[in-house]
Amino acid sequence: MADINVTSTSEDGFATTSRVGGFELTVDATEEEGPEPNGTLVADYASCYIPAFRVGAQQRDYDDLGRIEIDAEGDLDGDEDLEAIRFDIRVEADIAGDEDELVERGEDICHVHSALREELHADISVEGSAF
Template sequence: MADINVTSTSDEGFATTSQLGDFELTIDATGEEGPDPNETLVADYASCYIPAFRVGAQQRDHDDLGKVEIDAAADLDDDDDLESISFDISVEADLDGEEDEIAERGEEICHVHSALREELHADISVESDAF
């Protein structure tokens, strides 16, 4: 039996509704009925990276980061394929100069980061004591 089961359905057009357990997600290649697949992938990557970043911080005795926010940006090539992704991360807590070490640990923990081809790994910058 699979660890993850998703049922994705498109009755017509380019929108697809996926059932993920109790949750439903609509993704639309045209961006009219929901985010497009590339936007969804970038959001998924950022949503996976934040908890990985928090765990990386905990492993370095930064247990309470407060608010963590990622401004994610992505560039597309001429075929509308993702070419690059970057994360600008703002963290409420002061990380005492350990931003790079925590960011690297987050990369090691993030499952989406592991799943992407290397040239799509996010270029990450972190600003602590930001809020």
Template sequence: MSDIETITVSDEGFACVNQVGDFEFTVDATDEEGPNPNAALVATYASCFLPAFRVGGQQRDHDDLGKVQIDASADLDENDDLASIHFAIHVEADVDDETLDEIVERAEGICHVHTALREGLHADIDVYGDAF
């Protein structure tokens, strides 16, 4: 058994319903019934990075960063593939720039999505026809 198992279903069109454990959410390539896959990936990346940032803060003796907000933006290339991602991280606590840089560096090592977004990580794919 794998560590993570999900089920993604599309009965028609381009919207997909994803089941992850007890959670269900929709991703839609047309942005009609949910965010598109690129937007969902950027949001997932930020959702992973923010708690990693908090842990990095704790490891640098900043247990209370207060409110932390990531404003994420991304640019697409001519094929609508992600070309770049930018995080603007806003921290309520008064922390000097050098410490913030150290926290970011530590968060990069903790965030699983940051680690996964590397060249060469692609799904191994098997396809089964007449499956239903």
């Protein structure tokens, strides 16, 4: 039995609606009915990385990072395939001196990071005491 079950349906055109558990997500290559697939992948990566970053920080006794915000960017090649991803992370807490270790811990924990080919792993910069 599978751990994840998704049903994706496209009636016509380029929009696909996926049912994931009790949620529905529409992805549209033309961006008329929802975000396009590459944008959705970058958003999914960032959405997975934030809780992974928090867990990694908790393992280093940062129990309250406060607000975390990621500005994520993706570069496309000539075939419209993702070739690079960058995260600029702002963290409310003062994490001065521990940024690199926390980034690495987040990468080790993030499931999307683990699922992507290595050349698509995000290039990550972090700014603490940002809010």
